[in-house]
Structures are given as structure tokens and as C-alpha cells.
Amino acid sequence: MGKRGPKPKFTDVACPNENCKLHGVPGKGNVVGNGTYQTKNGRVRKFLCRECGRVFCERTNTFFYYLHKEEFIIQLALKMAMKGMSTQAISDVLEVQPVTVNNWVTRAAKQCELVNEELMKNLNVSRVEMDELWVIIEKKLPPRTENEDEGSWMWVSFAPESRLIIDFVLGPRKQYLADALIEATDKHLSDSKPFFVTDGLKLYIEALLKKYGKLVEFPKTGKRGRPKKPAIVPDENLRYAQVIKNRKEGKLNKVEKRVIFGQDINESEISTSLLERQNLTLRQDNNRVSRKTIGFSKKLKGLYYQMRLYCTHSNFCREHEGLTKEDEKGVKYKMTPSQECGITGKKWTLTDLLNYRPLKTSTEL
Numbered sequence: 001m002g003k004r005g006p007k008p009k010f011t012d013v014a015c016p017n018e019n020c021k022l023h024g025v026p027g028k029g030n031v032v033g034n035g036t037y038q039t040k041n042g043r044v045r046k047f048l049c050r051e052c053g054r055v056f057c058e059r060t061n062t063f064f065y066y067l068h069k070e071e072f073i074i075q076l077a078l079k080m081a082m083k084g085m086s087t088q089a090i091s092d093v094l095e096v097q098p099v100t101v102n103n104w105v106t107r108a109a110k111q112c113e114l115v116n117e118e119l120m121k122n123l124n125v126s127r128v129e130m131d132e133l134w135v136i137i138e139k140k141l142p143p144r145t146e147n148e149d150e151g152s153w154m155w156v157s158f159a160p161e162s163r164l165i166i167d168f169v170l171g172p173r174k175q176y177l178a179d180a181l182i183e184a185t186d187k188h189l190s191d192s193k194p195f196f197v198t199d200g201l202k203l204y205i206e207a208l209l210k211k212y213g214k215l216v217e218f219p220k221t222g223k224r225g226r227p228k229k230p231a232i233v234p235d236e237n238l239r240y241a242q243v244i245k246n247r248k249e250g251k252l253n254k255v256e257k258r259v260i261f262g263q264d265i266n267e268s269e270i271s272t273s274l275l276e277r278q279n280l281t282l283r284q285d286n287n288r289v290s291r292k293t294i295g296f297s298k299k300l301k302g303l304y305y306q307m308r309l310y311c312t313h314s315n316f317c318r319e320h321e322g323l324t325k326e327d328e329k330g331v332k333y334k335m336t337p338s339q340e341c342g343i344t345g346k347k348w349t350l351t352d353l354l355n356y357r358p359l360k361t362s363t364e365l
Contacts, residue, residue, distance in 0.1 A: 084287025112312035136296035
């Protein structure tokens with residue numbers, strides 16, 4: 001024991017050693033302070049796990065671990081990347097190597113994947129809107145042509161009540177991408193099925209049947225002829241509708257609302273307007289997915305990493321005009337989509353997002 005008494009215990013810090021019995025579990029008294037060391041970004045605290053003897057610091061298993069550049073420069077580079085600035089432009093402005101910028105964006109995207117996996121689950125949402133966003137990858141291809149389905153599209157699922165971007169996938173307008181979007185969206189939802197709304201793309205019907213349908217075998221009738229083949233029928237709780245836009249000579253002529261699965265669906269609920277508004281915000285705010293731009297991504301992986309960072313930051317760190325509330329004193333304030341969904345209790349900063357570490361509860365042991 002030192003002159004100043006025993007080392008303080010940190011109840012909100014957990015051991016990162018996977019071989020430790022108390023790995024990821026805070027509040028057990030096994031983690032104590034073990035001094036500090038100086039960096040460009042200030043002093044960093046070290047910890048000691050008394051259970052396994054592992055020494056680690058407050059940056060371990062976070063985005064900033066083993067990065068020596070000043071944090072404000074790294075965060076500035078990520079904010080510029082979220083606006084769609086090219087890697088070379090960020091490199092020129094901040095005087096760092098392009099490969100370094102790519103490394104930061106990749107690490108940030110993987111950190112966002114961890115945040116989404118840990119926090120965005122068992123979401124109780126009443127409605128999910130899905131749509132496809134035409135994007136440019138590698139080279140420009142004009143939309144609304146015979147081969148437009150072969151081009152690049154960003155498939156997005158969206159919770160309109162909370163303005164939460166649930167998930168997205170990138171690729172052509174093919175059945176396997178529709179299946180992938182439904183599968184990715186379902187991983188974030190609770191057992192209660194929401195009301196799904198899409199445009200008139202037929203690929204969604206088969207994708208929803210694959211995920212939420214059940215195989216029904218029909219009994220033999222004893223009559224002549226071949227028996228009726230087994231068929232996939234939708235679950236009784238599945239509710240799905242489409243907004244079909246009919247165009248004439250390139251202009252919108254008529255909007256038709258069609259119920260595909262389910263009953264007792266109010267026509268006013270059949271809408272994708274909020275998701276389309278979100279797509280407009282995304283295009284206006286992000287140069288990589290703008291319609292008329294030469295700042296498009298040259299590789300699919302680069303666009304994925306940039307969009308993963310952008311969407312996660314939008315969910316956790318960006319206040320939304322449509323989520324304006326009023327407190328007891330009549331003071332108005334804005335909330336983030338994650339606050340509206342109850343995922344977080346406050347607005348996160350970019351630092352909070354990059355420093356997030358998953359912690360286990362006692363029930364998970």
C-alpha cells in the first residue's frame with residue numbers, strides 16, 4: 001500500500017482480457033488505477049485487473065488505441081469524410097498521407113459496426129420504410145435505363161417515427177440484395193413485426209416471404225390430377241404495403257397505394273415520404289452520393305465504410321428537426337434518433353461514438 005492509501009477502484013471499467021473470468025464485466029472491484037502516461041492528447045490513465053493481472057489503458061479496445069496523431073485532427077478528418085470529401089482532399093488539407101485517412105475511416109466504420117451490433121437490437125418500431133437510392137461507384141451510369149438494375153444502389157431501411165436509419169446494403173437491384181436488406185433489418189428488430197412499406201419493387205415481396213413466411217403443404221383431395229404443390233404463405237402477423245408511382249414520359253402521373261399482406265391497414269399509413277426526405281438530406285449532405293458529382297466512390301468498400309460512419313453518426317450524434325420536443329418550462333430542444341428510440345439517454349459526441357466499449361451485465365455471465 002502506498003503513502004496515499006489503496007489504489008482507487010473503477011466501477012465503470014471492465015477488463016478487456018478475453019481469457020479473464022471477469023472479461024467485460026464492470027463493477028466487480030477487480031480493476032484498479034495503475035498510473036498514467038503522457039501523450040499528444042493529454043494524460044492517459046492505465047488500469048490493472050487484479051483477477052488476471054492484465055495491464056491496460058482507457059484507450060484499449062477503442063478507436064483511438066495506438067493512434068499517435070492528435071485526436072482533433074483525426075476527428076476533423078472523419079467529419080470531412082462524412083461530408084463526402086475525397087481522401088486526397090482531406091490529405092491535402094490536414095497534411096497527412098491518404099493511406100492514413102483511409103485507415104482512420106476504416107477503423108471508424110468498424111467501430112460503428114460494433115456500436116450497431118451492441119446497441120441497435122430489440123428495437124420496437126411500428127413501421128419500417130424501405131427504398132433504394134441510386135448511387136455512383138467506379139464510373140457514371142445513367143439511371144432509368146434498360147440496365148439500371150445492374151447499376152449500384154443503396155438499399156435503406158428506416159424507422160420514420162424516430163428517424164432512425166436501421167440498416168443499409170449496397171449492390172444492384174437483385175433478389176439477393178433485397179433478401180440481405182430484410183435479413184439485416186430483422187436483426188435489429190424485436191419479436192413484434194412492424195408494418196413494412198416500400199415502393200413498387202416486386203423483389204421485396206419474395207424477400208419478406210422468405211423471412212416471415214411459412215411452408216404450407218396441402219392435403220391430398222383424392223381427385224384426379226396432380227396434387228397441389230406446397231407453397232410459402234405469409235405469417236398472419238405480417239403487414240406489408242407498397243407505394244406504386246406510375247410515370248408517363250418521365251413525369252409522375254399517378255400514385256397508387258396497394259396492400260400486399262395483412263388486413264386493417266389505414267391508407268394514411270402507406271407512405272415512404274419520410275424516407276425519401278431522408279434520402280434527399282443524405283444526398284445534399286454527402287458528396288459521395290449526390291446525383292451530379294464527380295466526387296463519387298471508386299470502390300464499393302470505400303463507399304460502405306463512409307456510409308457506415310455517416311449513418312451511425314446520424315443516428316447517435318445528430319439532432320433532428322423532426323424530433324423537436326418541449327420540456328415542462330416550455331423550452332424546445334431537439335433529440336437524436338437514438339434518444340427517441342430509447343437506445344441512448346443523451347446526445348452522443350463523435351468522441352463518445354469512437355470511445356464506446358461494450359460492457360456485460362451480471363445476467364450475461
